Amino acid sequence: MVGRMAVVEDELSLVFSALADPTRRAIVERLALGEATVNQLAEPFAMTQQAISKHLKVLERARLITRTRTAQARPCVLDTENLDAAVGWIERHRQIWADRHDRLSEHLAALQAGRAKNEDKP
Amino acid sequence: MVGRMAVVEDELSLVFSALADPTRRAIVERLALGEATVNQLAEPFAMTQQAISKHLKVLERARLITRTRTAQARPCVLDTENLDAAVGWIERHRQIWADRHDRLSEHLAALQAGRAKNEDKP
DNA sequence: CATTTGCACAACCAATAGGTTGTGGAAGTG
DNA sequence: CACTTCCACAACCTATTGGTTGTGCAAATG
Numbered sequence A, B: 001m002v003g004r005m006a007v008v009e010d011e012l013s014l015v016f017s018a019l020a021d022p023t024r025r026a027i028v029e030r031l032a033l034g035e036a037t038v039n040q041l042a043e044p045f046a047m048t049q050q051a052i053s054k055h056l057k058v059l060e061r062a063r064l065i066t067r068t069r070t071a072q073a074r075p076c077v078l079d080t081e082n083l084d085a086a087v088g089w090i091e092r093h094r095q096i097w098a099d100r101h102d103r104l105s106e107h108l109a110a111l112q113a114g115r116a117k118n119e120d121k122p
Numbered sequence C: 001c002a003t004t005t006g007c008a009c010a011a012c013c014a015a016t017a018g019g020t021t022g023t024g025g026a027a028g029t030g
Numbered sequence D: 001c002a003c004t005t006c007c008a009c010a011a012c013c014t015a016t017t018g019g020t021t022g023t024g025c026a027a028a029t030g
Helices: A011-019 A022-032 A038-042 A049-061 A081-116 B011-019 B022-032 B038-042 B049-061 B081-116
Strands: A065-067 A076-078 B065-067 B076-078
Touching: A011 A022, A011 A049, A011 A081, A011 B011, A011 B022, A022 A038, A022 A049, A022 A076, A022 B011, A022 B081, A038 A049, A049 A065, A081 B022, A081 B081, B011 B022, B011 B049, B011 B081, B022 B038, B022 B049, B022 B076, B038 B049, B049 B065
Parallel strands: none
Antiparallel strands: A065 A076, B065 B076
């Protein structure tokens, strides 16, 4: 195999990689305040409308936004389901580590306490 | 400006893009169970040790792991601080939207209730 | 000391990402 | 109808990503 790439991108990868771009995060922040059209979203950025459309397509593929059609406009709405999925994944593993880490700290504290019986300054 | 790329990658982008790869997420999952050496981490994957080393460098740059030195081994440990940062960012904006969405659902439910007075089947 | 083990650095490669310009269609407005 | 507004598609460009092979050093082991 020479240089083959990922073919079947899983949803979580799409979500995280969608959130990995500052422009797209800004768009999500904006959409958290309410729906907006492409031009409204593009306005604050120093880039073309086409670039923003590309970003929106990435967010849509990650199912972080959904798009409706109102007349000639294409308003975007935030879809939090996959945001939840992302938080879920992180929390699941962060918590396991945190628990272990607590026990480790506990263990070290116990050791420290044991040493304190013999010498005041370690 | 013709095709200039991101120069000053912010930390959050590094974190999300580090988590955007299934191999790296698997590594994080593994490290949530406790520290491991490079070879231990590489073992489950159908790729070279060098590829894993690259992935570890990405995780290290995102400050999701830290590496110590024990003899000739380089054990990796999970660092949850930036995982927390990622969750924090998502939660902040997800919550705002969720609140708005609740009020919208409420509003729609109220409308629906109003209609129910006139016709049973909407 | 010779060898193995653990890991990283470098050069290379194909695919992807993130931007551009150019263009055109579909829906509202004079 | 002519025109403008809103948006997407296509072609193109460059940098980055995710993998490879080849190599070599540093520390443990015989």
